[in-house]
Amino acid sequence: MTTPVLHVEGLHAGYDSATVVRDLTLAVNSGEVVALLGPNGAGKTTTLQTISGLVRATAGRVSVNGLDISAHKPSDRAMGGIAHVPEGRGIFAGLTVAEHFRLGHPRERLDADVAYQYFPKLAELSGRRAGVLSGGEQQMLAVGRALARKPQLMLLDELSLGLAPVVVEQLLPIIRKYADETGCGVLLVEQHVNLALGIADRAYLLAHGTIQLDRPAAELREDRTLIAASYLGKPAQPEAGAGTPPGDD
Ligand code: ATP
Numbered sequence: 001m002t003t004p005v006l007h008v009e010g011l012h013a014g015y016d017s018a019t020v021v022r023d024l025t026l027a028v029n030s031g032e033v034v035a036l037l038g039p040n041g042a043g044k045t046t047t048l049q050t051i052s053g054l055v056r057a058t059a060g061r062v063s064v065n066g067l068d069i070s071a072h073k074p075s076d077r078a079m080g081g082i083a084h085v086p087e088g089r090g091i092f093a094g095l096t097v098a099e100h101f102r103l104g105h106p107r108e109r110l111d112a113d114v115a116y117q118y119f120p121k122l123a124e125l126s127g128r129r130a131g132v133l134s135g136g137e138q139q140m141l142a143v144g145r146a147l148a149r150k151p152q153l154m155l156l157d158e159l160s161l162g163l164a165p166v167v168v169e170q171l172l173p174i175i176r177k178y179a180d181e182t183g184c185g186v187l188l189v190e191q192h193v194n195l196a197l198g199i200a201d202r203a204y205l206l207a208h209g210t211i212q213l214d215r216p217a218a219e220l221r222e223d224r225t226l227i228a229a230s231y232l233g234k235p236a237q238p239e240a241g242a243g244t245p246p247g248d249d
Helices: 044-051 074-079 112-118 120-124 135-148 165-182 193-199 217-222 224-231
Strands: 006-015 018-028 033-037 057-064 082-085 153-157 185-189 202-207 210-216
Touching (some): 044 057, 044 153, 112 135, 135 153, 135 165, 165 185, 202 217
């Protein structure tokens, strides 16, 4: 069996006294795009932040390519190949597109050409300040910065936030292509279930901080009742009329 790029085992995490993620186990393989779906407040963002080290795990283990990184600082995890694109993009309005590729940890070199290869529009916009870009262009920049680090694992949090679905439809296939061409594993949090399942290989459904479902994306595209039932907190029932999950497009 090959070692997954990301292996999370028995993870517990939260804020102060509130545990948000409970005994969570998941894996992402090389070149695999995995969607992490679930209702608001399920713990999706907390899961990504715990993997990248921004939230401290209270129990469990996070491994990247077989190396236990649970005790590593966020900056070391980034240097070790994790690129996290947070909700809200994390870009700097006053800096130009090109300047975003010169920022970073002193030990880290960003390769703008990789970003420009996957997002040629960014090359055209290289002299523009990020603050004047459209929402879609800003999101390209946020993802482009992640690609420029040539990650082994990308954590993408709600790329669609504030964007028209048509823009997200253009963005997601590029992430698919990057995973296919480089072997990067991708864990994608997304409220637009259809869009995420459109590019994903597999999906986990998270509710109340625990994994409720782990299925191939193709199976979930075929049988929407599986997801609908999990969103509603019921066991999956294959008959028609179970409703549409929230966040569907
Ligand atoms: P959404 O899709 O709404 O972002 P989510 O599945 O990503 O939801 P999280 O953002 O991980 O869920 O939040 C899970 C729970 O943790 C929620 O109850 C939320 O209020 C709580 N929470 C999130 N961030 C913090 C924080 N910084 N301090 C305290 N509680 C938090």
